[in-house]
Amino acid sequence: MKQIKKIDSVEMYGVRLPLVKPFETSFSVQTHREALLLKIASDGVSGWGECVTAPDPYYCYETNATSSHIIKDFLIPILITLRNFSIEAVLEKFNRIRGHNMAKAAVENALLDLLARQQGTPLFRLIGGNDQKIMSGISIGIKDHMDDLLESIQGASDKKYHRIKIKIKKGKDLEVLKAVRKTFPSIRLMADANADYATEDIHILKQFDAFELMMIEQPLNYDDIYLHSFLQKQIHTPVCLDESIKNLNDAKTAVSLGSCKIINIKQGRVGGIMTSKAIADHCTDNHIAVWSGGMLETGIGRAVNIHLQTLPGFVLPGDTSETSRYFTEDIVDQPVVLEPDGFIKIPEGPGIGVRVLSKRLDRFKVFYEKIA
Ligand code: OSB
Numbered sequence: 001m002k003q004i005k006k007i008d009s010v011e012m013y014g015v016r017l018p019l020v021k022p023f024e025t026s027f028s029v030q031t032h033r034e035a036l037l038l039k040i041a042s043d044g045v046s047g048w049g050e051c052v053t054a055p056d057p058y059y060c061y062e063t064n065a066t067s068s069h070i071i072k073d074f075l076i077p078i079l080i081t082l083r084n085f086s087i088e089a090v091l092e093k094f095n096r097i098r099g100h101n102m103a104k105a106a107v108e109n110a111l112l113d114l115l116a117r118q119q120g121t122p123l124f125r126l127i128g129g130n131d132q133k134i135m136s137g138i139s140i141g142i143k144d145h146m147d148d149l150l151e152s153i154q155g156a157s158d159k160k161y162h163r164i165k166i167k168i169k170k171g172k173d174l175e176v177l178k179a180v181r182k183t184f185p186s187i188r189l190m191a192d193a194n195a196d197y198a199t200e201d202i203h204i205l206k207q208f209d210a211f212e213l214m215m216i217e218q219p220l221n222y223d224d225i226y227l228h229s230f231l232q233k234q235i236h237t238p239v240c241l242d243e244s245i246k247n248l249n250d251a252k253t254a255v256s257l258g259s260c261k262i263i264n265i266k267q268g269r270v271g272g273i274m275t276s277k278a279i280a281d282h283c284t285d286n287h288i289a290v291w292s293g294g295m296l297e298t299g300i301g302r303a304v305n306i307h308l309q310t311l312p313g314f315v316l317p318g319d320t321s322e323t324s325r326y327f328t329e330d331i332v333d334q335p336v337v338l339e340p341d342g343f344i345k346i347p348e349g350p351g352i353g354v355r356v357l358s359k360r361l362d363r364f365k366v367f368y369e370k371i372a
């Protein structure tokens with residue numbers, strides 16, 4: 001990969017976009033997407049990166065406040081000292097800061113967008129992906145009423161989403177799955193528990209085998225890998241890890257213990273696109289399927305997830321849905337739309353391919369700061 005000469009400026013924006021519908025998981029109800037955005041400029045070209053953190057530490061320990069602190073006080077001060085550097089060199093320097101992967105990923109994403117734009121090439125090409133359309137997938141939140149859920153699934157199925165994920169939690173699981181399977185016996189279905197079960201609940205999780213799910217995502221504790229290996233031996237449903245996999249080392253541990261058959265790669269959670277690629281390669285070598293997860297991203301992060309899914313190894317549909325499912329107005333053009341066959345096209349043009357709309361950015365902006 002080519003080099004960046006030196007960083008000329010770094011700007012940070014906070015935006016708050018209302019969600020079309022509240023999104024309920026076993027850990028929270030989200031009504032807005034509050035995102036930190038970075039704009040990094042060099043040699044007259046700028047790149048954008050979205051930090052996937054939320055305002056609260058309910059999915060993981062990082063929040064918008066911690067990532068803003070780490071970006072401003074540690075990552076950018078390192079970045080601005082570098083001259084004629086590669087992305088790999090930046091990531092190497094960032095290694096000194098432990099954890100805070102979402103903060104690191106936001107900077108990495110902006111640098112990759114910048115580099116691709118400087119070369120006039122789309123991001124997927126820069127990272128070694130294939131020129132292809134990607135599969136779509138939808139993640140449907142927990143609903144108070146069964147009718148609501150069935151209606152949402154019907155809508156997604158009509159749109160030709162390639163697989164449907166429903167959020168579950170203890171006590172809102174077996175009955176829900178049974179009703180869904182009764183109405184939709186053959187859809188590609190999976191469930192995401194967001195770490196709501198413990199090893200004492202294995203008798204419940206065993207009963208999931210009756211529903212022929214593609215996988216059960218993160219059934220046990222958010223940072224557990226070891227106990228999942230016992231669970232996977234006792235159930236037929238493939239286990240998919242999300243929260244537990246924070247870096248390549250975690251992925252290697254999970255693969256060698258047999259803790260899962262599938263990994264959900266959220267590029268932000270693992271520290272960016274370069275690490276995602278390394279994890280996907282390791283998983284492919286070991287016959288573990290991967291897919292790209294989502295964090296209700298604005299069009300910036302959503303575009304990154306699309307480019308990411310052109311890499312080898314991303315063989316399962318991810319959590320990339322149409323923009324209109326989340327936002328009536330996004331901060332970028334073009335919005336993500338599904339083709340009649342449910343596929344999604346790679347945004348055209350250099351870098352991530354989408355254009356930040358300055359008027360929208362202004363309207364949804366909750367803060368702005370020039371960091372460098
Ligand atoms: O566990 O995959 C998850 C959203 C926020 C936090 C965690 C998760 C999710 C989703 C939604 O499932 C994925 C999306 O549509 O962006």
Ligand code: MG
Nearest residue numbers: 192217218242
């Ligand atoms: Mg998940």
